[in-house]
Amino acid sequence: MRDYYTITELTREFGISTRTIRFYEDEGLLAPIRRGRTRLFRHSDRQLLKNILRGKRLGFSIAEIREIMSMYKSPPGEAGQLKAIIGRVSDKRRELEQKRRDIEDLLRELDAAEEACLTRMAELGVGQSVRTG
Template identity: 85%
Template sequence: MRDYYTITEVTREFDVSTRTIRFYEDEGLISPIRRGRTRLFRQSDRQLLKNILRGKRLGFSIAEIREIMQMYRSPPGEAGQLRAIVRRVHEKREQLEQKRRDIEELLGELDSAEEACLTRMAELGVAPKVDG
């Protein structure tokens, strides 16, 4: 395992742009070592970036990710961080479940509207023509 990784290596590893990494740095989420204009990422920076990207995939905002990361660095520490993550995951799950219910309802409404249109078209003797 190497001590340092360049921004190019990190962007390739995580499939993100240098702009994304700079954004996370500007937001105070990661702090790579600076040697002149060169950013050098430690193993700990790579782990932080991995956690940030996982948080983004789970739907957490930058503010939520920052809050969770700050908990890890200071009291209540890791236990508090884990409780916060569980709470946030629960909240995200509830939001997604509501979206799923909304989508199912909308799909049902679309099915009903389509059925009504097809029924009326049959009554009129019009052949359905659906593009797509």
Template identity: 65%
Template sequence: MQAYYTISQLTQEFGITTRTLRFYEQEGLVKPVRRGRQRLFRPGDRTRLKLILRGKRLGFSLAEIRDIITMYDKAPGESGQLAHLMKRISSRRAELLEKRRDIELTLAELDAVEEGCLERIREIGVDPRELIGEKEENPS
């Protein structure tokens, strides 16, 4: 493991911009040491960055991510952090399952409305493909 990582190394490794990394620094989530104008990130900063990005992928807000990460350094430490994380995961899962149900209901409703439209179009005596721009090709 390296003693320090440069901003370029971390942005390349994690596929983020320097602006993003500086934002996380500004928010106090990572704390590089300075050597002149150069920022040097410790292995702990790299780990924090990995956790931040994972949290973002899972849909946690930056405030939630900060809470989870900073709990590690306070009592009750890692066990408290893990318990807090488990609660957040449960909550996030419930949110996503509710969104999934809402999407499934909406899709079912769209299917029903579409079927009703197609049925009425057929009753009128129009080929549905003509209305949506799919005309039958005439074989020559």
């Protein structure tokens, strides 16, 4: 395991910009060591960055990620953090399932509207070359 990573190494590894890492630093989520103008990230910073990016992929806000991360450092500790993550994941799952139901409803409505248009076009004797589905 390496002692330190540069910002360039982390941007390459995670496929993100230096601006993204600086943003997380400005938000207090990362605290690299500074040697002059150079930022040096410890292995723990790299792991935090990995977790931040995972949280973002799961749809968590920066505030939610900060809250979960702060639990790890103080009571209720890791167990509390894990319970909080489970709760957040469950909430996010419900939200996404509702969005999926909404999208499925909208697709059915679009299908019905398209079918009504095609039926009316047939009644008018207009060609059906415009069908997209």
